[in-house]
Amino acid sequence: xxxxxxxxxxxxxxxxxxxxxxxxxxxxxxxxxxxxxxxxxxxxxxxxxxxxxxxxxxxxxxxxxxxxxxxxxxxxxxxxxxxxxxxxxxxxxxxxxxxxxxxxxxxxxxxxxxxxxxxxxxxxxxxxxxxx
Amino acid sequence: xxxxxxxxxxxxxxxxxxxxxxxxxxxxxxxxxxxxxxxxxxxxxxxxxxxxxxxxxxxxxxxxxxxxxxxxxxxxxxxxxxxxxxxxxxxxxxxxxxxxxxxxxxxxxxxxxxxxxxxxxxxxxxxxxxxx
DNA sequence: CCTTGACCTTCCCGTCACTGGAACCCCTAT
DNA sequence: ATAGGGGTTCCAGTGACGGGAAGGTCAAGG
Numbered sequence: 001x002x003x004x005x006x007x008x009x010x011x012x013x014x015x016x017x018x019x020x021x022x023x024x025x026x027x028x029x030x031x032x033x034x035x036x037x038x039x040x041x042x043x044x045x046x047x048x049x050x051x052x053x054x055x056x057x058x059x060x061x062x063x064x065x066x067x068x069x070x071x072x073x074x075x076x077x078x079x080x081x082x083x084x085x086x087x088x089x090x091x092x093x094x095x096x097x098x099x100x101x102x103x104x105x106x107x108x109x110x111x112x113x114x115x116x117x118x119x120x121x122x123x124x125x126x127x128x129x130x131x132x
Numbered sequence: 133x134x135x136x137x138x139x140x141x142x143x144x145x146x147x148x149x150x151x152x153x154x155x156x157x158x159x160x161x162x163x164x165x166x167x168x169x170x171x172x173x174x175x176x177x178x179x180x181x182x183x184x185x186x187x188x189x190x191x192x193x194x195x196x197x198x199x200x201x202x203x204x205x206x207x208x209x210x211x212x213x214x215x216x217x218x219x220x221x222x223x224x225x226x227x228x229x230x231x232x233x234x235x236x237x238x239x240x241x242x243x244x245x246x247x248x249x250x251x252x253x254x255x256x257x258x259x260x261x262x263x264x
Numbered sequence: 265c266c267t268t269g270a271c272c273t274t275c276c277c278g279t280c281a282c283t284g285g286a287a288c289c290c291c292t293a294t
Numbered sequence: 295a296t297a298g299g300g301g302t303t304c305c306a307g308t309g310a311c312g313g314g315a316a317g318g319t320c321a322a323g324g
Contacts, residue, residue, distance in 0.1 A: 035319080044258070104222065
């Protein structure tokens with residue numbers, strides 16, 4: 001398989017796949033002409049990485065998860081800790097975004113949004129005191 | 133005011149303030165010795181930027197918002213559009229994160245997390261088919 | 265045989281919003 | 295004179311790629 005084939009089958013851009021090789025996540029063989037020669041196991045790894053990335057794991061998390069995936073004797077507790085930490089991070093980010101949404105929503109609702117210059121959004125950003 | 137003073141009063145790191153000058157968000161004067169000399173209006177701008185950033189606006193959004201803030205004749209509709217677009221982006225991000233959280237939560241719950249190698253999380257990442 | 269076009273290769277730069285660090289200058293107090 | 299705590303510039307790195315240049319390779323068609 002050339003890079004285009006794995007790209008299609010893994011739904012990852014070729015650039016991304018080259019990058020993953022560069023940082024050592026995968027180690028595809030090479031043909032005589034210098035082309036990367038991907039095997040099924042490379043493809044499986046890429047699909048694995050793609051799914052983990054789509055769940056928001058960092059590539060370093062992916063590296064750890066891949067290592068555990070390859071390690072037949074790993075303890076599921078190790079995987080679970082990575083996933084739980086990541087889940088906690090996601091929940092923090094959701095909470096942060098929800099706080100932003102709350103404030104923004106209040107400001108947007110308070111703003112008439114017409115052609116007058118009076119704007120509660122700018123006033124809110126300038127300071128709760130409302131100074132402009 | 134020197135940079136340390138505005139840094140304390142705006143709660144922004146000096147490095148960040150220098151960066152904001154570099155990209156033209158603020159234009160503090162200079163003392164004879166080359167030190168930046170910040171006025172109250174610089175400080176107000178920095179506080180404004182800091183609040184906008186904490187609401188997740190990009191620095192380019194901040195540049196637009198600052199321009200509108202300075203423009204006494206702006207229409208509040210312009211501000212509102214920026215804020216509404218940003219709000220929509222935040223809501224998309226929240227939705228994405230909640231989808232991740234849902235999947236991750238399911239996987240984490242399914243995982244015993246003990247010292248056995250059997251791990252539904254890895255199986256889930258390898259593919260819904262469950263192949264490992 | 266030559267060309268076309270789709271692949272593939274490496275390499276370097278740009279993204280976003282900073283952060284860290286080096287090397288150096290300035291000012292005040294002791 | 296020195297020590298410290300400011301300040302200044304510039305360079306490099308972050309994460310996870312994406313864009314684009316310059317060039318090698320391969321199969322098909324004229």
